[in-house]
Amino acid sequence: MANKPRVAIFDFTGCEGCELSQLNFEDQLLDILAQVDIVEWREAMDDRADEYDIAFVEGALSTPDCIKRIHDIRRRSKVLVALGSCAVDGGVNAIKNLHPIEEVRAEVYGKDQYLFPTLPALPLSAVVKVDHNVRGCPMTQGEFLRLFTALVMGKQFAEPDQSVCVECKLNENECVFERGMICLGPVTRGGCNSQCTNFGQYCIGCRGLVSEPNLAGMAETLASHGLAMDEAWKRLQLYNAYRLQGVRA
Amino acid sequence: MAQSFLEQARVLDFIVHLQTRHTVYAPHRRGQRSFAFEKTSDPAAVELDYPRVLGSVKKYFLPPRETLMDFDLKTDTATAPQVEPVNAVFLGVHSYDLAAVKRLDHNFLTGKPERNYLVRRQGARFIGVSYVPDKFHFAGSVGIDPYDMTGSDVFLTRHPDGWIVDVLTGEGAALLQGFALPPHALPKPKREHFTQHIYVPQDSLGRILEASYDHPVWNETARSCLSCGTCNLVCPTCYCFNVEDQVAVTGDSGSRERSWDGCMLRGFTEVAGGEVFREKSAARQRHRIYRKFKYLSDATGQPWCVGCGRCTAACTAGISIVDIVNRLIRDAEREEKITA
Amino acid sequence: MELQILKPGLETRELYLPEMAEITAVRRLTEMETLYTVKMPGGRELGHQPGQFVEVSLFGVGEAPISISSSPTRHGEFEMGIRRVGMLTEVLAGYQPGRKIGIRGPFGNGIDVSKFRGKDVLIVAGGIGLVPMRSMINYVLDRRDEFGRLIICYGSRSDTELLFTDELAAWEKDPRVEYHVTVDRGSPDWRGRTGVITTLLPGLQLDLPNTVCCVCGPPVMYRFVVLTLRGKGLPDDNIYLSLERRMKCGVGKCGHCQINGSYVCQDGPVYHLPDIAKLREAL
Numbered sequence: 001m002a003n004k005p006r007v008a009i010f011d012f013t014g015c016e017g018c019e020l021s022q023l024n025f026e027d028q029l030l031d032i033l034a035q036v037d038i039v040e041w042r043e044a045m046d047d048r049a050d051e052y053d054i055a056f057v058e059g060a061l062s063t064p065d066c067i068k069r070i071h072d073i074r075r076r077s078k079v080l081v082a083l084g085s086c087a088v089d090g091g092v093n094a095i096k097n098l099h100p101i102e103e104v105r106a107e108v109y110g111k112d113q114y115l116f117p118t119l120p121a122l123p124l125s126a127v128v129k130v131d132h133n134v135r136g137c138p139m140t141q142g143e144f145l146r147l148f149t150a151l152v153m154g155k156q157f158a159e160p161d162q163s164v165c166v167e168c169k170l171n172e173n174e175c176v177f178e179r180g181m182i183c184l185g186p187v188t189r190g191g192c193n194s195q196c197t198n199f200g201q202y203c204i205g206c207r208g209l210v211s212e213p214n215l216a217g218m219a220e221t222l223a224s225h226g227l228a229m230d231e232a233w234k235r236l237q238l239y240n241a242y243r244l245q246g247v248r249a
Numbered sequence: 250m251a252q253s254f255l256e257q258a259r260v261l262d263f264i265v266h267l268q269t270r271h272t273v274y275a276p277h278r279r280g281q282r283s284f285a286f287e288k289t290s291d292p293a294a295v296e297l298d299y300p301r302v303l304g305s306v307k308k309y310f311l312p313p314r315e316t317l318m319d320f321d322l323k324t325d326t327a328t329a330p331q332v333e334p335v336n337a338v339f340l341g342v343h344s345y346d347l348a349a350v351k352r353l354d355h356n357f358l359t360g361k362p363e364r365n366y367l368v369r370r371q372g373a374r375f376i377g378v379s380y381v382p383d384k385f386h387f388a389g390s391v392g393i394d395p396y397d398m399t400g401s402d403v404f405l406t407r408h409p410d411g412w413i414v415d416v417l418t419g420e421g422a423a424l425l426q427g428f429a430l431p432p433h434a435l436p437k438p439k440r441e442h443f444t445q446h447i448y449v450p451q452d453s454l455g456r457i458l459e460a461s462y463d464h465p466v467w468n469e470t471a472r473s474c475l476s477c478g479t480c481n482l483v484c485p486t487c488y489c490f491n492v493e494d495q496v497a498v499t500g501d502s503g504s505r506e507r508s509w510d511g512c513m514l515r516g517f518t519e520v521a522g523g524e525v526f527r528e529k530s531a532a533r534q535r536h537r538i539y540r541k542f543k544y545l546s547d548a549t550g551q552p553w554c555v556g557c558g559r560c561t562a563a564c565t566a567g568i569s570i571v572d573i574v575n576r577l578i579r580d581a582e583r584e585e586k587i588t589a
Numbered sequence: 590m591e592l593q594i595l596k597p598g599l600e601t602r603e604l605y606l607p608e609m610a611e612i613t614a615v616r617r618l619t620e621m622e623t624l625y626t627v628k629m630p631g632g633r634e635l636g637h638q639p640g641q642f643v644e645v646s647l648f649g650v651g652e653a654p655i656s657i658s659s660s661p662t663r664h665g666e667f668e669m670g671i672r673r674v675g676m677l678t679e680v681l682a683g684y685q686p687g688r689k690i691g692i693r694g695p696f697g698n699g700i701d702v703s704k705f706r707g708k709d710v711l712i713v714a715g716g717i718g719l720v721p722m723r724s725m726i727n728y729v730l731d732r733r734d735e736f737g738r739l740i741i742c743y744g745s746r747s748d749t750e751l752l753f754t755d756e757l758a759a760w761e762k763d764p765r766v767e768y769h770v771t772v773d774r775g776s777p778d779w780r781g782r783t784g785v786i787t788t789l790l791p792g793l794q795l796d797l798p799n800t801v802c803c804v805c806g807p808p809v810m811y812r813f814v815v816l817t818l819r820g821k822g823l824p825d826d827n828i829y830l831s832l833e834r835r836m837k838c839g840v841g842k843c844g845h846c847q848i849n850g851s852y853v854c855q856d857g858p859v860y861h862l863p864d865i866a867k868l869r870e871a872l
Contacts, residue, residue: 169482170313174280186477320648364601489844544850
């Protein structure tokens with residue numbers, strides 16, 4: 001490639017775990033770096049640039065300043081990629097949206113609350129156009145690599161839109177429900193190679209929901225496995241609080 | 250052919266006999282309450298008394314994931330990897346799973362026979378075992394009883410003291426060569442009873458389904474169905490697959506991969522431009538049931554459901570294929586009474 | 590019926606590995622559609638029937654079913670008219686002559702030309718449906734004596750989206766062709782007819798028992814065209830439809846294109862109307 005794509009990486013409200021997992025590509029990091037110029041990345045370097053071919057953005061938007069910055073990043077980026085559940089869906093941050101914002105602010109910042117303006121947590125797509133998602137908490141590394149390769153090759157990226165159950169069955173795991181646990185796999189977007197259930201854990205839904213989830217059905221299933229209905233919806237809200245606002249009748 | 254007897258005390262020796270001569274796949278415990286076919290190493294880990302395995306032996310002939318070709322993007326050339334024959338003995342296969350293998354054979358070996366499937370499939374030898382139906386099995390309703398030896402080279406029928414051994418093919422006889430068994434002449438144990446039944450024979454089922462296209466059961470089921478695809482993926486006769494290209498991070502090479510797919514997944518019928526031909530979960534459920542009891546059956550005269558009960562046992566929403574079908578039958582009979 | 594299939598000596602072929610063909614010409618038809626001319630390895634004939642399709646393979650991107658647009662009567666290379674609507678066609682849009690692409694096929698049944706021979710041929714094509722129908726039209730034109738009248742009804746969303754405009758102009762002038770065209774919305778310069786494709790049909794004077802029709806277009810079009818043709822009294826027996834589905838493998842294995850009991854990639858994409866009138870999901 002004559003001109004390497006100029007890549008920038010930004011973070012908003014989140015734990016920065018997605019960025020850390022980018023640094024964690026032990027086998028592929030050099031191959032990745034060979035194909036792009038990283039022009040901005042607070043986590044790993046100090047350079048600053050004005051325009052980006054690809055901006056990877058981690059974290060949810062939760063302050064007025066975030067909104068300003070994301071507009072700025074969007075304006076300067078040809079392709080904007082949301083990295084991880086906070087950026088894609090609002091993530092666990094959005095749980096705060098379930099409570100009155102003033103209560104949340106008082107609880108977190110106490111008497112200094114007026115120094116910290118805060119907003120309900122938003123996914124990037126609530127404010128700007130997002131071209132691609134890399135889901136997961138932290139982001140799914142394999143999905144990042146697939147998207148990255150597609151972008152460098154100049155082809156479209158098809159986001160997976162099937163349940164975690166699909167890969168879980170391909171891996172011939174015993175169903176989590178069979179072991180008396182509950183699992184959000186049936187309505188959670190796959191693409192993670194069911195990495196939690198492969199190791200005996202249940203799916204907590206970190207990759208967000210499939211495009212047309214049967215939420216009432218999922219809540220019923222959870223309830224039939226012993227959860228109270230309220231608890232069932234709370235489980236679904238862990239990573240999907242933003243998307244589920246106003247969904248439950 | 251000849252019938253002999255394998256005492257319970259000699260079962261381990263028998264497995265050792267097979268294992269020293271062949272690659273053997275057999276049911277093993279998987280997780281807390283499940284079973285799965287695995288390659289045997291420890292004969293004591295083999296479980297011949299089991300209700301059902303998670304996935305059938307299908308996974309050995311049509312692997313869940315498979316590379317169809319590797320390609321080089323610098324030269325635009327592709328090569329198909331060598332397909333390794335499975336060439337193994339499958340010990341402890343239930344009659345319905347053997348019936349399912351026949352159905353897979355039909356898909357992959359009629360019309361344009363597929364090499365990948367044939368290479369894996371042709372060296373397989375099967376030692377079937379009888380089983381005691383549990384609350385999900387309904388194979389009897391599709392004409393496959395727990396003692397059905399069709400498709401087996403050797404068949405083991407449960408007996409209180411061990412297993413009655415039927416040798417059914419020359420290949421089966423070869424498997425037993427060097428392992429002397431006393432002859433057995435006693436009658437077989439009585440038929441085991443199924444607790445689950447579909448209440449009409451296959452030929453009238455096709456007719457009933459024909460008239461049930463707009464039955465309310467499809468929408469009712471769609472209310473609980475999570476469209477997770479589990480029922481397809483655990484089904485021993487489901488063979489649908491998807492194909493996708495993977496590219497190495499270096500961007501200069503990659504592979505074309507196929508993996509199991511399922512018609513209950515929303516994107517299954519999506520075409521370029523975004524149109525989905527079975528958009529509603531109800532339409533997909535109907536398609537699945539018709540696939541098992543009508544479409545392929547109309548063409549071949551055989552039900553494409555083998556009654557293993559996996560889709561019901563594994564359904565995350567508790568949907569029962571037997572309940573759906575019986576509901577259609579009951580309503581069709583009621584309709585007939587009213588019109589008669 | 591017993592399913593005894595596995596037997597010794599069964600012949601299998603490599604089903605999935607494409608042949609590498611070469612793009613020899615690229616012609617832009619409209620904003621969205623491009624016509625590619627493709628040469629098979631060694632210049633061999635593709636050996637297709639009108640109405641058949643190929644699987645086009647771009648390594649690293651995937652495969653897509655693409656209709657063949659040229660008539661088998663035109664020897665040597667073959668043509669594919671492609672609309673940019675998906676991942677593969679988007680990448681293909683950047684390809685220039687000289688590029689290699691993978692081809693598998695031809696697949697599908699194609700049009701049974703013998704059913705049209707000696708009859709009046711009515712082609713009803715909506716939008717991109719003209720691409721495969723062009724193969725049949727040129728087949729009839731190249732063997733004009735073997736067929737009766739050739740009536741073409743073509744509908745497009747707008748006049749800027751009309752395909753093969755030079756050929757349309759030629760058909761318009763050709764006394765051997767009865768060509769009718771309509772667009773849903775015409776631009777200010779459009780002098781032709783405006784309206785959906787079904788408005789072309791009532792005015793046609795057809796020798797009904799002697800007319801055989803082939804319809805191809807977007808899914809929503811079939812239903813209305815079939816209803817209108819029936820309304821005119823054309824028997825179902827004289828109607829063929831070319832359907833679109835997600836054909837992934839092309840060889841009847843992967844299950845994606847199934848409509849009820851039928852595999853579009855094997856039994857279709859061209860269906861005799863009486864065979865599918867009862868298939869609830871077909872139309």
